[in-house]
Amino acid sequence: MRAGPSQEDIRRHNLGALLRHVHLGGPTSRAELTSKMGLNRSTIMALTSDLTAAGLVREELPRETGRAGRPSLVVRPESARVYVFAFDVSPDRIAVARVGLGGVILDRRETVRRRGVFVLEELTGALAGFARQMRRKTRDDTVCVGAAAAVSGGVRKADGVVTFGPNLKAEEAPFGEELGRKLGLGLPVSVGNDANLAALAEHSRGVGVAVRDLIYLHGDVGIGGGIIAGGHLLGGHDGYGGEVGHMVVNPDGRACGCGSHGCLEAEVGERALLEAAGRFGAGPQGRDAVRAVVEAADRGDIVAQEALSRVGDRLGLGVANLVNIFNPEMVIFGGMLREVYLGSAAQVRTQLALHAMGPQRERLRLRTSALGDAATLVGAAELAFAHVLADPLEVLARANT
Amino acid sequence: MRAGPSQEDIRRHNLGALLRHVHLGGPTSRAELTSKMGLNRSTIMALTSDLTAAGLVREELPRETGRAGRPSLVVRPESARVYVFAFDVSPDRIAVARVGLGGVILDRRETVRRRGVFVLEELTGALAGFARQMRRKTRDDTVCVGAAAAVSGGVRKADGVVTFGPNLKAEEAPFGEELGRKLGLGLPVSVGNDANLAALAEHSRGVGVAVRDLIYLHGDVGIGGGIIAGGHLLGGHDGYGGEVGHMVVNPDGRACGCGSHGCLEAEVGERALLEAAGRFGAGPQGRDAVRAVVEAADRGDIVAQEALSRVGDRLGLGVANLVNIFNPEMVIFGGMLREVYLGSAAQVRTQLALHAMGPQRERLRLRTSALGDAATLVGAAELAFAHVLADPLEVLARANT
DNA sequence: CTGGATTGTTACCGGATACAACAAACTCCC
DNA sequence: GGGAGTTTGTTGTATCCGGTAACAATCCAG
Numbered sequence: 109m110r111a112g113p114s115q116e117d118i119r120r121h122n123l124g125a126l127l128r129h130v131h132l133g134g135p136t137s138r139a140e141l142t143s144k145m146g147l148n149r150s151t152i153m154a155l156t157s158d159l160t161a162a163g164l165v166r167e168e169l170p171r172e173t174g175r176a177g178r179p180s181l182v183v184r185p186e187s188a189r190v191y192v193f194a195f196d197v198s199p200d201r202i203a204v205a206r207v208g209l210g211g212v213i214l215d216r217r218e219t220v221r222r223r224g225v226f227v228l229e230e231l232t233g234a235l236a237g238f239a240r241q242m243r244r245k246t247r248d249d250t251v252c253v254g255a256a257a258a259v260s261g262g263v264r265k266a267d268g269v270v271t272f273g274p275n276l277k278a279e280e281a282p283f284g285e286e287l288g289r290k291l292g293l294g295l296p297v298s299v300g301n302d303a304n305l306a307a308l309a310e311h312s313r314g315v316g317v318a319v320r321d322l323i324y325l326h327g328d329v330g331i332g333g334g335i336i337a338g339g340h341l342l343g344g345h346d347g348y349g350g351e352v353g354h355m356v357v358n359p360d361g362r363a364c365g366c367g368s369h370g371c372l373e374a375e376v377g378e379r380a381l382l383e384a385a386g387r388f389g390a391g392p393q394g395r396d397a398v399r400a401v402v403e404a405a406d407r408g409d410i411v412a413q414e415a416l417s418r419v420g421d422r423l424g425l426g427v428a429n430l431v432n433i434f435n436p437e438m439v440i441f442g443g444m445l446r447e448v449y450l451g452s453a454a455q456v457r458t459q460l461a462l463h464a465m466g467p468q469r470e471r472l473r474l475r476t477s478a479l480g481d482a483a484t485l486v487g488a489a490e491l492a493f494a495h496v497l498a499d500p501l502e503v504l505a506r507a508n509t
Numbered sequence: 510m511r512a513g514p515s516q517e518d519i520r521r522h523n524l525g526a527l528l529r530h531v532h533l534g535g536p537t538s539r540a541e542l543t544s545k546m547g548l549n550r551s552t553i554m555a556l557t558s559d560l561t562a563a564g565l566v567r568e569e570l571p572r573e574t575g576r577a578g579r580p581s582l583v584v585r586p587e588s589a590r591v592y593v594f595a596f597d598v599s600p601d602r603i604a605v606a607r608v609g610l611g612g613v614i615l616d617r618r619e620t621v622r623r624r625g626v627f628v629l630e631e632l633t634g635a636l637a638g639f640a641r642q643m644r645r646k647t648r649d650d651t652v653c654v655g656a657a658a659a660v661s662g663g664v665r666k667a668d669g670v671v672t673f674g675p676n677l678k679a680e681e682a683p684f685g686e687e688l689g690r691k692l693g694l695g696l697p698v699s700v701g702n703d704a705n706l707a708a709l710a711e712h713s714r715g716v717g718v719a720v721r722d723l724i725y726l727h728g729d730v731g732i733g734g735g736i737i738a739g740g741h742l743l744g745g746h747d748g749y750g751g752e753v754g755h756m757v758v759n760p761d762g763r764a765c766g767c768g769s770h771g772c773l774e775a776e777v778g779e780r781a782l783l784e785a786a787g788r789f790g791a792g793p794q795g796r797d798a799v800r801a802v803v804e805a806a807d808r809g810d811i812v813a814q815e816a817l818s819r820v821g822d823r824l825g826l827g828v829a830n831l832v833n834i835f836n837p838e839m840v841i842f843g844g845m846l847r848e849v850y851l852g853s854a855a856q857v858r859t860q861l862a863l864h865a866m867g868p869q870r871e872r873l874r875l876r877t878s879a880l881g882d883a884a885t886l887v888g889a890a891e892l893a894f895a896h897v898l899a900d901p902l903e904v905l906a907r908a909n910t
Numbered sequence: 911c912t913g914g915a916t917t918g919t920t921a922c923c924g925g926a927t928a929c930a931a932c933a934a935a936c937t938c939c940c
Numbered sequence: 941g942g943g944a945g946t947t948t949g950t951t952g953t954a955t956c957c958g959g960t961a962a963c964a965a966t967c968c969a970g
Binding site: 342428430 | 515519523663665672673721722734736738739741743744745746747748749750751752753755756757758759760767768769826829830831833834835836837838863864865866867868869872
Binding site: 115116118119122147148149150151154173174175176177178179 | 955956957958959960964965966967968969
């Protein structure tokens with residue numbers, strides 16, 4: 109409700125908006141910025157001057173214009189100079205990326221990991237180690253402006269502590285705090301749920317660009333989700349918003365790890381599919397196992413087909429419920445749900461036709477993730493960049509001291 | 510993304526913020542406004558001067574201060590002078606209220622109506638007639654600054670047309686347009702879904718004040734809902750957000766009017782309860798019939814108790830799903846669901862314990878509507894006032910010509 | 911090479927808020 | 941009842957931000 113000392117606020121906001129433009133939209137000419145932001149030429153110049161002086165963007169003459177008139181300077185993000193660290197803790201791997209302003213992945217390391225084990229010391233140690241390696245390779249004029257991590261689990265908004273997850277037992281893990289300490293950059297590490305951040309990623313740089321209402325469904329061991337409502341990530345009161353995995357789609361269904369029955373996760377998760385296909389425990393686990401089922405079904409394997417069909421029905425019912433409640437413009441399937449959806453699109457559409465209301469269904473678009481496995485890392489990077497976009501000059505002033 | 514000519518924007522925003530303070534918070538001293546809005550004394554003075562000159566607020570010396578120092582002028586909304594018309598089309602009644610700035614219901618008329626009949630001409634005619642009667646009784650210096658209607662049905666965001674609802678057949682009803690024409694005030698009539706507007710009302714003036722994430726569930730013939738996420742009403746892409754009535758809570762359940770099976774509406778709607786209690790068709794309909802079931806259960810009627818129990822189970826499962834997905838701070842039961850919840854709170858809580866995840870459940874509060882039947886009217890009034898709060902001076906300049 | 915078009919650059923203007931100083935009005939205490 | 945202390949209204953000034961306008965720079969077309 110408060111407005112604040114508004115002179116500075118305006119400037120902050122406009123600087124952030126301009127930076128967000130070139131961060132998300134790539135190199136943009138001043139002329140385009142002038143029209144898209146609705147500001148005057150002279151104002152745009154003042155803003156870009158500030159950002160250039162801060163070392164956040166660079167202005168260059170365009171190669172070819174093709175049009176009459178003086179060529180407009182192109183504003184491009186200082187991708188190589190200004191960067192963040194993005195971390196990802198998935199059930200099957202951990203990954204670190206150095207992501208430049210503008211969203212370029214400059215460097216990246218990852219390693220597999222054993223499922224179900226979550227030793228805070230070990231994890232943060234490995235991640236920080238990767239980050240240090242990458243940092244040593246950077247030139248001296250580069251500057252790290254933030255860090256964020258995506259974890260598969262619930263992250264409490266109040267303090268960023270991981271409170272539950274497939275890898276966690278009863279205890280709570282102060283993941284961000286510990287990782288921040290180990291990094292030793294004097295930067296706080298934001299933490300977010302992996303599916304939430306993947307949703308953010310698809311919204312900013314994936315299939316969901318310019319889509320203000322979308323639902324992203326992510327499958328790995330469990331089922332997670334992220335909801336963009338009105339252009340903003342739905343966080344919920346404590347930060348657990350979008351946890352669609354435990355929506356009950358079949359009250360008499362399979363037992364779920366959460367203690368309930370017939371959760372989306374229990375009916376559509378990796379284990380459900382593999383068990384239905386008679387492949388649980390026997391062969392490989394994870395993404396490859398799911399892909400194998402879909403391929404078998406494609407080749408005519410009846411058991412695989414029926415497994416996919418059943419899972420697709422439940423998935424479709426879950427999507428129908430979400431569509432009825434949210435009326436999104438788009439639903440995006442990511443992680444292993446990408447394969448499941450591609451293998452059972454007919455069932456999903458049938459369930460939608462049965463259970464979703466006409467008006468909500470008519471303009472709905474079903475898509476698969478455009479960013480794939482990189483989605484969580486990209487989302488974490490966006491989270492890390494968020495405070496830079498909120499107040500560009502403050503961040504750089506602090507980094508340059 | 511665009512910022513606009515920001516000098517004016519700042520002023521507009523601050524004027525709106527100040528007006529919203531006194532509109533929602535009641536009479537407020539300049540000193541309080543200064544601290545709450547984070548603006549300087551002199552700025553607050555300039556803002557209140559403008560609003561006073563426009564006739565939107567009045568400044569008065571307070572009765573008693575009780576504290577040292579010069580008493581701060583109290584800014585109060587011009588409730589008697591500036592008003593809107595709020596309309597409500599429920600299944601069982603239609604209502605019109607004249608609501609003053611600040612949310613005071615100055616005048617109100619309503620009449621019962623037959624269910625299931627929706628004749629556009631007739632409805633808008635009756636509503637406009639009520640409004641004209643009220644308008645004749647107002648003094649000359651009063652000014653109507655807006656109008657909005659709550660309807661039980663889906664309202665398409667793009668054009669405000671009612672596209673589906675318990676009272677509608679296949680056709681679409683340009684309700685707002687027609688009502689606006691009949692009113693003849695030169696004002697557009699905004700239209701919103703009744704449950705959405707009731708949610709807005711509870712959020713601004715009911716149990717949900719200062720709650721940024723809440724779910725409001727409304728029961729009459731069907732089940733509607735309104736979701737406030739991050740302080741904003743969740744509209745969805747086409748405006749059908751919050752339509753929780755057709756979430757499937759029992760795939761093998763009762764047939765629903767929408768063509769699906771086991772929808773929340775079909776399982777816990779009025780008809781479901783009355784049929785389970787063996788009272789459908791025989792006795793009275795509507796709110797009174799529901800109340801009778803709850804009272805019978807209280808007196809020990811086994812059939813009524815079992816009916817309530819079953820309905821409460823389904824309701825609880827639906828709420829658990831919503832809680833998992835949204836992680837709201839509060840769930841509010843309104844309309845006939847108020848009675849249902851009061852009569853089956855134990856079942857609802859049991860289902861929550863079974864199906865809702867711990868972290869989401871722990872800090873959740875379950876409440877009943879504070880505004881009761883007035884919620885939809887109050888919500889419609891808020892919708893009507895919305896554009897006044899967005900740009901106070903423009904609206905009044907136009908009204909005074 | 912000239913004319914038209916588009917944009918960068920600069921100086922100036924109007925508007926909005928903060929700040930500071932003074933006046934006004936209240937409470938408390940003697 | 942009156943003075944001290946406190947809080948707030950009021951007014952004038954300063955600062956900052958964005959818009960406007962005029963001019964210079966640079967491109968394309970012919």
